[in-house]
Each structure stands twice: as C-alpha cells, then as structure tokens.
Amino acid sequence: MTEPAARGYEGSAELGRTVERARQGDEDAITELYRHFNPPLLRFLKGRLPSAAEDVAAEVWVSVAKGLTTFQGDDRDFRAWLFATARRRSIDHLRRMGRRPRLKQMESAEELASLSVEPSQAGEQLEVDEAVRELVAGLSQEQAEVLLLRVVAGLSSEEVAHIVGKSEGTVRVIQHRAIKRLAEKFQKGM
Secondary structure (H helix, E strand, O other): OOHHHOOOOOOOOHHHHHHHHHHOHHHHHHHHHHHHHHHHHHHHHHHOOOOOOHHHHHHHHHHHHHHHHHHHOOOOHHHHHHHHHHHHHHHHHHHHHHOOOOOOOOOOOOHHHHHOHHHHHHOOOHHHHHHHHHOOOOOOOHHHHHHHHHHOOOOOOOHHHHHHOOOHHHHHHHHHHHHHOOOOOOHHHH
C-alpha cells in the first residue's frame, strides 16, 4: 500500500483493526503499519535529525516491535505512541552526539540515491523533505518539535502536550508563536 492510499483509511476502523492484528503478532499487519506510518515518521525525524533520520527510525521501529504486544489503544493511540517513541529516540541520539540538531543540504548523489523511495516517487519525496526542512528552519528547537508533531505527525495539541510534557495551552502558544514566526519569514521572502 502506498502512502496516499494509506491516508485514505487514517483514523478508520480498518486502521484500528490493523493495529489490533499487529498487537497480536500478525506480521502482515505490522508491515501495513510500517507502510502507513513510516513516511510521516521519517519526515518528522528528518526535521529534527536530517543526517540520522533513517537510523533513528529503525531504532523506533525496533522499540515499537518489542513493545507492541503490551500496547493498548486504537490507531490514534498508536500514532501518539510511535511519535513519542521517535521523540525519545531522537533526544537519545542528540545526547549521544553531544550536539543540537542542524539542518543540512544533501550534498551528494549518493545521499539522494540512498533515499528509501520508489523512483516514481523520488521527486515528490524530495519536495516534501525540502518543505519540512524549510518549515523548521529558523524556528527554535521547541517550536520545530511542536510544529512537526502537529503538522507532520498529525497529532492533536493534547497528544503533543502529553508527548513533550507541557500543558495543552503551552503547546498551543508554542505552535502559535511558530506559525507567527513562519508568517513573518515568508512575508519577508515575498
């Protein structure tokens, strides 16, 4: 199933059944979840860790696979759990690296070739990745994280608040400030 097709059943009973089947060990269901959630997961991680997104995504999926049998909830809960896990793994990665995330341009054809995208989707994927990088460039780390979780991951402000350990009101303020900063940035560019 491709990402656009997967979007068609987001939040549906079908996706909820897929989560339940995966929880019970159905390998096909786990594959469906991976195909559905990995593209937005990678976009989220590329916004935070451009050069390590693929590696951290692999760590996230290993962690999710280990905890899947004890997971309880529906597809929205799974999405929140997945992105909370991604956030923790990205923080762990940054601690290991001893630095803050920095956005970078792809510098070589090898980097472009290493993208895990079908050739017919490569141009579209590069545009999306560039849009994500452009979206968070110039935002504080906190603003970028909240915006990525809200926009790319599609989480509610309540879910984001739970993940980042802040109140829902604080998340909304951070998001508002980030959007205001983006509006100012794009108005200057016009």
